[in-house]
Amino acid sequence: MAEPFENPADIIEFVRKFQDIKIILTAIELKVFTTLDTHMLTLKEISEKLDVEEDSLSRLLNALVSLDLLHKVKDKYYNSHFAKTYLNENSNEFVYSLKHYCNTFERWSDLTGIIKPDFEGNDFSEAFISAMHYRAKKTADLIPLMINRDNIRRIIDIGGGSGVFLISFLKQLPEATGVLLDLPKIIPISKKFVKNEGMEERISFIEGSYHDADFGEGYDLAILSAILHINSALENEKLIQKTYNSLNKGGKILINEFILNEDETSPKRAVLFSINMLVGTKKGRSYKYSEIESWLKNTGFGHIELKPMGNDASLIVGEK
Structure with missing residues (x-):
């Protein structure tokens, strides 16, 4: 059979x-x-x-x-x-x-x-982070190859979850170190993934919401992967400004998202994902490239590039 x-x-x-x-x-x-x-x-x-x-x-x-x-x-x-x-x-x-x-x-x-009437369900946070890690791992090693990695020594992964993209960058940049920021309930899960990759000495952690936590400064690269779709447009503008302030001059922002076309009817994955955010968040949705580009420009980022990844997601890169 x-x-x-x-x-x-x-x-x-x-x-x-x-x-x-x-x-x-x-x-x-x-x-x-x-x-x-x-x-x-x-x-x-x-x-x-x-x-x-x-x-x-x-x-x-x-x-x-x-x-x-x-x-x-x-x-x-x-x-x-x-x-x-x-x-x-x-x-x-x-x-x-x-x-x-x-x-x-x-x-x-x-x-x-x-x-099973007494079924209590799976732990949402661990199931979610593991699912996102599994999905991202297939493309994570390709992402560092899609941007100029010169002069990247310190990286922050904002809302980093398992740290899959941060870990991928550090594997290709042996002199670099990283900071992973996520909620207190997520960080213990993050640490398990970091330990499994043998990166405990190169990655430190900040516990807190990316809306409120102090990012610090002096970063050469800031990763915002699958973050913007959780927030409202106003929240994203503030988050991008906060990210900009944390970067060194010449530092880069790397955004990974499902991007809608201008009439918001394709690609299908991004359209359905916007429904998923309607169901699962208070203010989130999928965004168009023109919206994200305007937030970056208004903040001061230049050399903005859209890089389709071939899996319905795209990278957007900007430079301070």
């Missing part, structure tokens, strides 16, 4: 399909396709008809565009032929089973607790 998956990436992609499914079911519940019917409507018009706040709705609509169920022309959305025919309650061919699945999806989400 053939194996159902050829490699770990296959099962990750398969399991992540729950996001696509929930986006479609949410659109069914909110009657997005039915409201659009045969019309072309703006975000504001759809928001008013559904009585839904615009920011969260725009993320849902853009996600549906990325799934090819809606189309977007300038500022107007309209149903694909499939959505108009099968997902629209005004159509004689509407698939009524989907309304039933909206209810059963919620019940299935509690399957673990149904099977």
Whole structure:
């Protein structure tokens, strides 16, 4: 019998399909396709008809565009032929089973607790940091090769988690040292990864929130990997200013993010990730390159470059 998956990436992609499914079911519940019917409507018009706040709705609509169920022309959305025919309650061919699945999806989400009522769940922090480490490790060794590493002697990894990118830089820069900043509950997990790589003598730690902690100064490189999407635009502007102040003249900022295109409908991973941030954070979302570039320029960074990585993520590098 053939194996159902050829490699770990296959099962990750398969399991992540729950996001696509929930986006479609949410659109069914909110009657997005039915409201659009045969019309072309703006975000504001759809928001008013559904009585839904615009920011969260725009993320849902853009996600549906990325799934090819809606189309977007300038500022107007309209149903694909499939959505108009099968997902629209005004159509004689509407698939009524989907309304039933909206209810059963919620019940299935509690399957673990149904099977084991006393199940307490996994430790969120350790599971999250380990997952991020596993995902990042595949590209971590390539990132130092994508920037000019001359004169990098001291590095700060802001919200560094496992320190996977910091460790990769230090392996390629044997004279350099690093500082990893993260929350007090994360640092013990960070130290395990650092110890496993034999980097205890070269990496020190700062415990605290990157919003409030003192970064210190004198760094040649600051890493902000998978951080900006957690925050609001205003919080990111302040964080980038704080990072700028910690760098030596000529020091670099390295940002790693899923970057939205200018109409916010692709790449699919970045669009769905913005929904993920809507679910998982108070203010976070995916951002466009133009937004991040403006924060960097306003702070004083120059020589700003966008470097796609081929895994739906991109690096943005700026110099003080």
